Amino acid sequence: MIIASARFARRRHLAKLVAAAGISLGALAWPTLAQAQASGDEAATASGGGDIIVTGSRIGRKDADSVGPILTLTSEDIIKSGTSSIGDLLQKLPSAGVSLNSNGTQGTSYGASSINLRYLGGAEGSGNRVLVLVDGHRWVDGVGQRGFRDFVDLNTMPQGMIDGIEILKDGASAIYGADAIAGVVNIKTVQPFDGLRGSVRAGITSHGDGAELGGKLTVGKTWDRASIILSGSYSRTHAIRTDARQLTTRTLVPQTAVGTNPNGLFILPGLANNGYFGTAAGFASSANPIVLNPGATIGAGNLADNAFHVGALPGDAYNTQAQGIYSAGPSERYGVYGRFDYELADDVTIRIDGVYNRRKSNQLFSPVLLDVGGTAGTVRGFAIPNNQAYNPFGTANGVPAANALAFGANSAWRIRKVMTDVGNRNNVQDVETIRLSVGVDGSVTIGGGEWRWDVFGSYAKNSIHTMAENGINYDNLFLGLGSPATCAATAGCVPINLFAPMTEAQAAYIRYTTREYNRTELYNAAFNVTGNLFDLPAGPVALAVGYEYRQNRGFDAPDAYVNAASRFLASQYATTTSQTRTATVGSYDLHEAYAELNVPIFRDQPFAESLELSLAGRYSDYSTVGNKVTLKAGVGYRPIEDILFRGTYSQGFRAPSILELYQGARQTSFQGNDPCNGGAAANPGLPGCAGVPAGYNQINYNLNGLIPGVISGNTSLKPETADTFSAGIAISPRGVRGLSLTVDYYKIKIKDAIASQTPTQIMQLCAVRGGVFCDLVSRDAGTGAILELLQGAQNLNSITTDGVDATLRYDFSTGIGRISAVVDASWLHSFKTTAPNPAGGAPIVDERAGRGDSPRATYPHWKGQASLGWTGDTADATLRARYIGPTTDVVNAVKDARTRSIIYTDLEIGFAIADDAARFSLGVNNLFDKAPPASYANAPINYDIYTYDARGRFLYASFSVKM
Template sequence: MTAVSARFARQCHLARLAAAAGISLSALAWPALAHAQVAEEETASDADTGGDIIVTGSRIGRKDADSVGPILTLTSEDISRSGSSSIGDLLQKLPSAGVSLNSNGTQGTSYGASSINLRYLGGAEGSGNRVLVLVDGHRWVDGVGQRGFRDFVDLNTMPQGMIDGIEVLKDGASAIYGADAIAGVVNIKTVQPFDGLRGSVRAGITSYGDGAETSAMLTGGKTWDRASLILSASYAKSNAIRTDARDLTRLTLVPQTSVGTNPNGLFILPGLAGNGYFGTAAGFGNSSNPIILNNGASIGAGNLADNAFHVGALPGDFYNTQAQGIYSAGPSERYGFYGRFDYELTDDVTIKLEGVYNRRKSSQLFSPVLLDIGGTAGTVRGFSIPNSHAFNPFGTANGVPGANALGFGANSAWRIRKVMGDVGNRNNSQDVETIRFSVGVDGTFQIGGGEWRWDVFGSYSKNSIHTMAENGINYDNLFLGLGSPAICAATAGCVPINLFGPMTEQQAAYIRYTTREYNRTELYNAAFNVTGNLFELPAGPVALAVGYEYRQNRGFDAPDAFVNSASQFLAAQYTTTTSQTRTATVGSYDLHEAYAELNVPLLRDQPFAESLELSLAGRYSDYSTVGNKATLKAGLGYRPINDILIRGTYSQGFRAPSILELYQGARQTSFQGNDPCNGGASANPNLPGCAGVPTGYNQANYNLNGLIPGVISGNNNLKPETADTFSAGVSITPSAVRGLSLTVDYYKIKIKDAIASQTPTQIMQLCAVRGGIFCDLVSRDSGTGEILELLQGAQNLNSIETDGVDATLRYEFGTGIGRFAAVVDASYLNSFKTTAPNPAGGDPIVDERAGRGDTPRATYPRWKGQASLRWTGETADATLRGRYIGPTTDAVNAVKDARTDSIIYTDVEIGFNINDGAARFSIGVNNLFDKAPPASYANAPINYDIYTYDARGRFLYASFSVKM
C-alpha cells in the first residue's frame, strides 16, 4: 500500500471509528455533542490493519480515542445537510457557542466576518480570540476588518470546498497546541485524496422575498500510483435584508421624547428670536425651541424667510432613522480556490503542497450622517455663516436689510443638526483577499522494532483588506462652503452650501467624502513533530509525541491619511471628516515553542477496570513580547465496565496579548449602550454621576439613535493571561440498548489577569452610581448632557470565571420502514463572572452575567439546546430540527418588561437519493414558524442581539449534489 493510499485508508478508518463511537453525525444531519468511544469489534479491526488515528486534542496517533476529551465531529455530509449556509453559521448554532460575529445588523462590528466564540470567552464582543482555529492541526491567519485588523480567525476566509469535516474540542488545550486554546479548539479537516468529481449547488430565499442566498462547489480529485491531486472551487452569495422590512427592526424601542435630528434640519439660531423684521416671537429658534424647515417649503425673501420654519414638536416632527434602507443583514459575495498535491518521494516519505485563495466582498448600509455643527454649540464647533451668504435666508443675500440681517458667527451659540439625506446613506464596503501556501513532509522510521511517525510543516498566509466608507462629510469643505463668499469664490472647486433647505447634487458632491483604508495580517509558521511508542506496559504501549513550532504574526493598519490629518480651519480637537479616526498600527511578535505529550495505559481488562489511562502534556513557549511560559495538562480516562467511561482533565491555559491588544492605535468608534442618566439629574437624584445633566436629556437625540462616541486603544503594558480548566464527565453506552448513549460533562474555567475591557454600559453605570473618578472615562457636554467621548481600553482584569454542564442524549434504531436517529443536546451556564479591580479601592467589582442580556450584544442565557429527529429510508430521508435559546434579563425600561423571552427555531428538510446515492436533491425550511427574535430594549435601535439571534425569518432553500 502506498503512503498516500495508506493515509486515505486511515482517514476512512477514522470515519468508521467515529461512526461506531457516535461522534459522526451524518445520520442526524445536525451537530450533536458526542464523545469518542470505540466499539470492541472496531478496536480489534484496527489492530489488524495497524492504522492509527489523530483526533483533535492530542498529537499522539492511537488505536482509539478513549482518552480524548469531549469532541464534536462534523463530516462533510453533516455540513451539507445542516441547513446552514456557512461554516460560521453552523458552528454558531452549537449550544456551547456564545455571541459570535456574523452578517446580521449594522449595529455591530462584524463587517462581513464570521467568528466562533466558545463558552462566551471571546476577549471582545463576538471576537473568539480565546478559541484556537486550526486547519489540519495547523494555525490559520488572523482576520482583517473595516476599522483595523483582527486577532481571531475569520471563518469567511476559508473556501467551503476545501472543508471535509470539523472537529470541536471544548476543552483547554494550550499544552497541546499553544496559546489561544483556552476556550477550546476548532480543527477544520480538508478534503482527502479521492478519484472523481463532487459538486453541489444551493439556493434559498426568505418568505419575505429578500435575503436570497446562492452557493456552489465543485471539487475534482485524481490519484496515481505515487501521487494525488485535488482542485476545488467555491462560490457563495447572500443578499441584504433591510431593517424596515421586519416589524422588530423597523423602529427603535427607545421612545423619542423630544424632537430629534431629521432631514428638514433642527435649527437653534438665537439671533432670530424676537427679531421684529421677521415677525418671530420671543424664544423662536433658541436652545429650548429649535425650529424645523416646513417640509417642502420654499424659503421666502426678506421678512418672509421665517414663514418656512416652525418650532419643532412631537408627534408631527417625529423622524425614524431606522427606515432609511439600512441593513439588518448585509450582502456578501465570496469565491475561493483550493489545491493540494501529494507525492511519495520514497516508500516512507511523502510531500504535500497546498494553496488557498479566497476573496470576499461585503457591505453594510447605514442611515445618512447626522450632522451636528455650530459656533459655540453643537458636536463640532467653530463654523460660521455670514449674513452675506447666498443660502442664509436671514441675510442680506436674500433681501434682508443690513440692519436686520443675521449672521451666525463662530463665537455665537448657534447650532444646526440635520440628517444629510442629500449626501446619501453611508455605505461601508470590504474587499478581503486571503492567500495561504503550505508544504508538509511526513514519513516513518523504525527504532527498536517500533514505528515512529514524523512530519515537518511550513506555511505562509496573508489576509488583506481594502475598505471604503462612502458618503461621509468633509468638514473642511463644509466650513468653506458655509463661510465667507469671497473666500469660497477664491478657492478652487468651492461650492456655497445650503443647510437651510434641499441641497443640489453639486453641493452634496463638494462636501461628500469617501474614506479609503487598508490593513493586513500575516502568519509565518513552521513545525516539526515526532510520535511513537516508547515501551510496552502490561496494559499497552506508552506513547510519546514531541515537537517544536515557530510562529511569527504581523499586523499592519493604514488608515485614511486625510481623515486623520489636522483640520485647516477648525480647532485641533476636531477631525477633518465625519469618519472615525485612528492612528496607524504596525506590530509583530514571534515565538518558539516546544511540547511533549505522553499517554500511559495503567490498567486494561481487569475486574472493574476495563481500562485506565493517563495522559500528560507540557508546553514551553517563549514570546518576543511577554517572555516565556510553561503550561501543563493531565487527563484520566477510566472505564470500569465497557458500557461506562468516566473521564476528567485539568489543563493550564495561556494567552499572550495579541498585536491588536498591544499596539492598536487609538481609534474613534461608536458604542452601543444605555445611558443611566437619561432624564437628567432631576430624574435620577440617587445617581451622583448624573449631577449636572440637564432635565429632559435623552441620549437618543444625539449621534445616530443615541450611539455613543468613544475611543478604543491598545495597551503595551498588558501581561499574558493564564487559565485553569477542569472538566469531568461520564459517557454511558449500554450494550443492552444498541444505539443509545448519554454523556454528561461539567466544566469550570478560570482566567487570571484576563485581557478585557469593560462594556460601555458598565463604564456609564459605574460613573452614574459611584461618580467621582469613575466618571473620568465619560466626558459630557456641560450644557446638553450629551456624552462627547467614552474611553475604553484593554486591561488585565482580575479574573473571568465560568462553569456549566453539557449533556447529550442520543438514540438510533432501525425499523421496517427505515432508520431513525434522535438527539438532544443541551448546555447549562451556571455562572459567568467577571471580577475587575475597583478604581476607588476596596472590594473588586463583580459582574455575574449568567442569565442576563441587559447589555448590547452580550446575551448569556442559562439554557441553550438543540434537538433533531431524522428518518432515513431506502430512497428518501427527512429531518426535523429544533434550537432553543433560553430567557435572559433585559435592561430596566418603561417600554417593556425587563426580560428577553426564550425562543425555539424549528427547521425541516426532506431529501431524495438519485441513482443509488450518486446524487441527492433536498428541500428545506429554516425557522418554519417564522419566529422573530425576542425584543430587547438593551439592543435598541436594532432591538435584538444580532450575535445571538437570527432576524431573517422563515427561509426556504433547495440543494442538489452529485458524486461521480
C-alpha cells in the same frame, strides 16, 4: 507607528531560516486530525481498527472518547445542516456564545464570522480565546473595516476545502499553544479521492429578501504514488433591510424630544423677537428649535421665517433606523483550494496545498447625522456670514443689512440635519486571503518500533481594502458655508445650503469616501514525532514531542486625510465625519516545544476495562512577554466497556495579541443606554448624573444615540493564564446499540484576563458611584451628551465560568428506515468577571449568567438543539429545533425587563438519485417564522444580532452529486 520589541529583530533571521528550511524540504505535517468519529468504536472501524489522531492529542489511539469532550461534524452533517457557511453552523452550537456574523449594521462584524465558545471571547463577538486550526495547523488572523483582528475569520475559508469539523470543548494550550483556553475548532480538509463532488444551493426568505446562492465543485485524482485535488467555491447572500421586519423598523427607546431629521433642527440666536421677521419669543432658541416645513420654499426677506416652525412631537418625529440600514448585510465569496500529494519513497509523502479566497461585503447605514455650530454642538467653530448665498436670514435673501443675521463661530447657533441629500453611508470591504503550505511526513523504525514524524511550513496573509462612502468633508463644508469671497477664490468650492434641500453639486462637494487598508500575516514552521517508548502490561507508553515557530504580523493604514488636522476648525476636530485612528504596525514571534505522554495503567481487568493517563507540557517563549510553561493532565477510566469516566486539568496561556498591545487609538461608536437619561432631576440617586440637564436623552445626540468613544491598545498588558477543569461520563450501552449519553462539567478560571469593560458597565459605574468612575466618561457641560467614552484593554482580576454540557444520541434501524435522534444541551451556571475597584476596596463582580441587559451580550442559562432524522432507501428527512433560554433585559417603561426564550424549528427533506450518486433536498429554516425576542438593551435594532436571527422563515433547495 509602534513596532514590537527588538527581541524579535534578533531572532528574525533564524526564524525565517527555519520556516524556509521547512518549505524547501517539502515539509508538511501529516494532518493532526485524522478520522475522529462520534465514538471510539466507530473511529476504530473507520480506520480499519488502527490508531486514530483526534483533536486534543497528537498521539494516535483507538479510543477517541478518552481524549475529552469532542463534537464531530462530518461532511454529511454539514450538507444536512441547513446552513450556507461554517460560521452559521458553529454558532448554533449550544456551547457557542455571541459570535460575529452577517447580521446588523449595529455591530462590528463587517462581513466576518467568528466562533466564540463558552462566551470567553475578549470582546463582543470575538473568538480570540478559541483556537481555530486547519488539519491541526494555525490559520491566519482576520482583518476588518476598522483595523485587523486577533482571531480567525471563518469566512476566509473556501467551502469546498472543508470535509468535516471537530470541536474540542476543553482547554488545550499544552497541546497546541496559546489561544486554546475556551476550546479548539479543527477544520478537516478534503482527503485524496477519485472522482467529482459538487453541490449547488439556493434560498430566499418568505418575505422575498435575503436570497442566497452558492455552489462548490471538487475533483480528485489518485495514482500509485500521487494524488491531486482541485476545488472551487462560490457564495452570494443578499441583504435584508431593518424596515422589512416589524421588530427592527423602529427603536424601542421612545423619542422624547424633537431629534435630527432631514428637514433640519435649527437653533439660531437672534431670530427670536426679531422685529424684521416678526418671530415669537423663544423662536429658534435651544428650548424651542425650529424645523423646515416639509416641501417649503423659503420666502424672501422678512418672509423667510414662514418656512419654519417650532419643532414638536409627534409631527416632527423621524425614524433614522428605517433609512436603509441592513439587518443582514450582503456578501459575495469565492475561493479555490488545491492539494498535491506525492510519495517520495516508501512511507515518505510530500503534500503541497494552497488557498485563495476573496470576500466582498458591505453594510448600509443611515445618512450622516450632521451636527455643526459655533460655540455649541458636537462640532464647533463653523460660521455662516449674513451674505452667504443660502442664509435665509441674511443679505443674500434680500434682508436689509441692519436686520440681517450672521451666525459666527463665536455665537451659540447649532444646526443638526440628517444628510439624505448626500446619501446613506456605506461601508464596503474587499478581503483577500492566500495560504501556501508544504511539508513531508514519514516513519522510521527505532528499537523495533515505528515512529511517525512530520515537518510543516506555511505562509498566509489576509488583506483588506475598505471604503466608507458618503461621509462629510468638514473642511469643504466650512468653505461652502463661509465667506462668499473665500469660496469663490477656492478652486471647486460650491456654496452649501443647510437650510433647504441641496443640489447634487452641493452634495458632491462635501461628500467624502474614506479608503483604508490593513493586513495580517502568519509564518509557521513545525516538527512533530510520535511513537511508542516501551510496553507496559496494559499496553504501550506513547510519546509525542515537537517544536513550533510562529511569527504574527499586523499592519493598519488608515486614511491619511481623515486623520489629518482640519485646516479651518480647531485642532481637536478631524477633517471628516469618519472616525479617526492612528496607524498600527506590530509583530511578535515565538518558539515552542511540547511533549505529550499517554500511559495505559490497566486493561482488561475485573475492575477496569481500561485506565489511561494523559500528560502534556508545553514551553512557550514570546518575543513580547517572555516565556511560560503550561501543563495538562487527563484520565480516562472504563470500569466496564459501556461506561467511560473522564476528567482533565489543564493550564491555559494567552499572550496579548498585536491588536491588544499595539492598536492605535481609534474613534468608534458604542451601543448602550445612558443611565442618566432624564437628567439629574430624574435620577437623584445617581451621583454621576449630577449636572445633567432635565429631559436629557442620549437618543437625541450623535448617531441615533450611539455613544462616541475611543478604543486603544495597551503595551503594558501581561499574559493571561487559565485553569480549566472538566469531568464527565460517556455511556454507550452494548445492550442498546446506537445509544450514547455524554455529560461533562467544566470550570474555567482566567487570571489577569485581558478584557475591557463594556460601555454600559462603564456608564453604570460612573452613574452609580461618580468620582473617579466618571474619568472615562466625558460629557458636554451644556447638554449632558456624552462626548467621549474611553475603553481600553486591561488585565482584569479574573473571569470565571462553569456549566454542564450533555448530549444524548440514539441511532437505530426499523422496517421503514434508519432513525437518528440527538439532543445537545448546555447549561451556563455562572459567568463572573471580577474587576479591580478604581476607588479601592472590594473588587467589582459582574455576574452575567442569565442576563442580557448589555448590547450584544446575551448569556442565557440554557441553550440546546435537538434533531430527529429518518433515512430510507431513496429519501430522508430531518427535523431540527434550537432553543435559546430567557434572560434579563434593561429595566424600562416600554416592555418588561425580560428577554423571552425562543425555539427555532427547521425541516429538510432529501431524495436520493441514481443509487445515491446525487441528492436533491428542500428545506425550511425557522419554519414558524419566529422573530427574535425584543430587547430594550439592544435598541435601536432591538435584538442581540450575535445571538438571534431576524431574517424569519427561509426556504431553500439544494442539489449535490458525487461521482
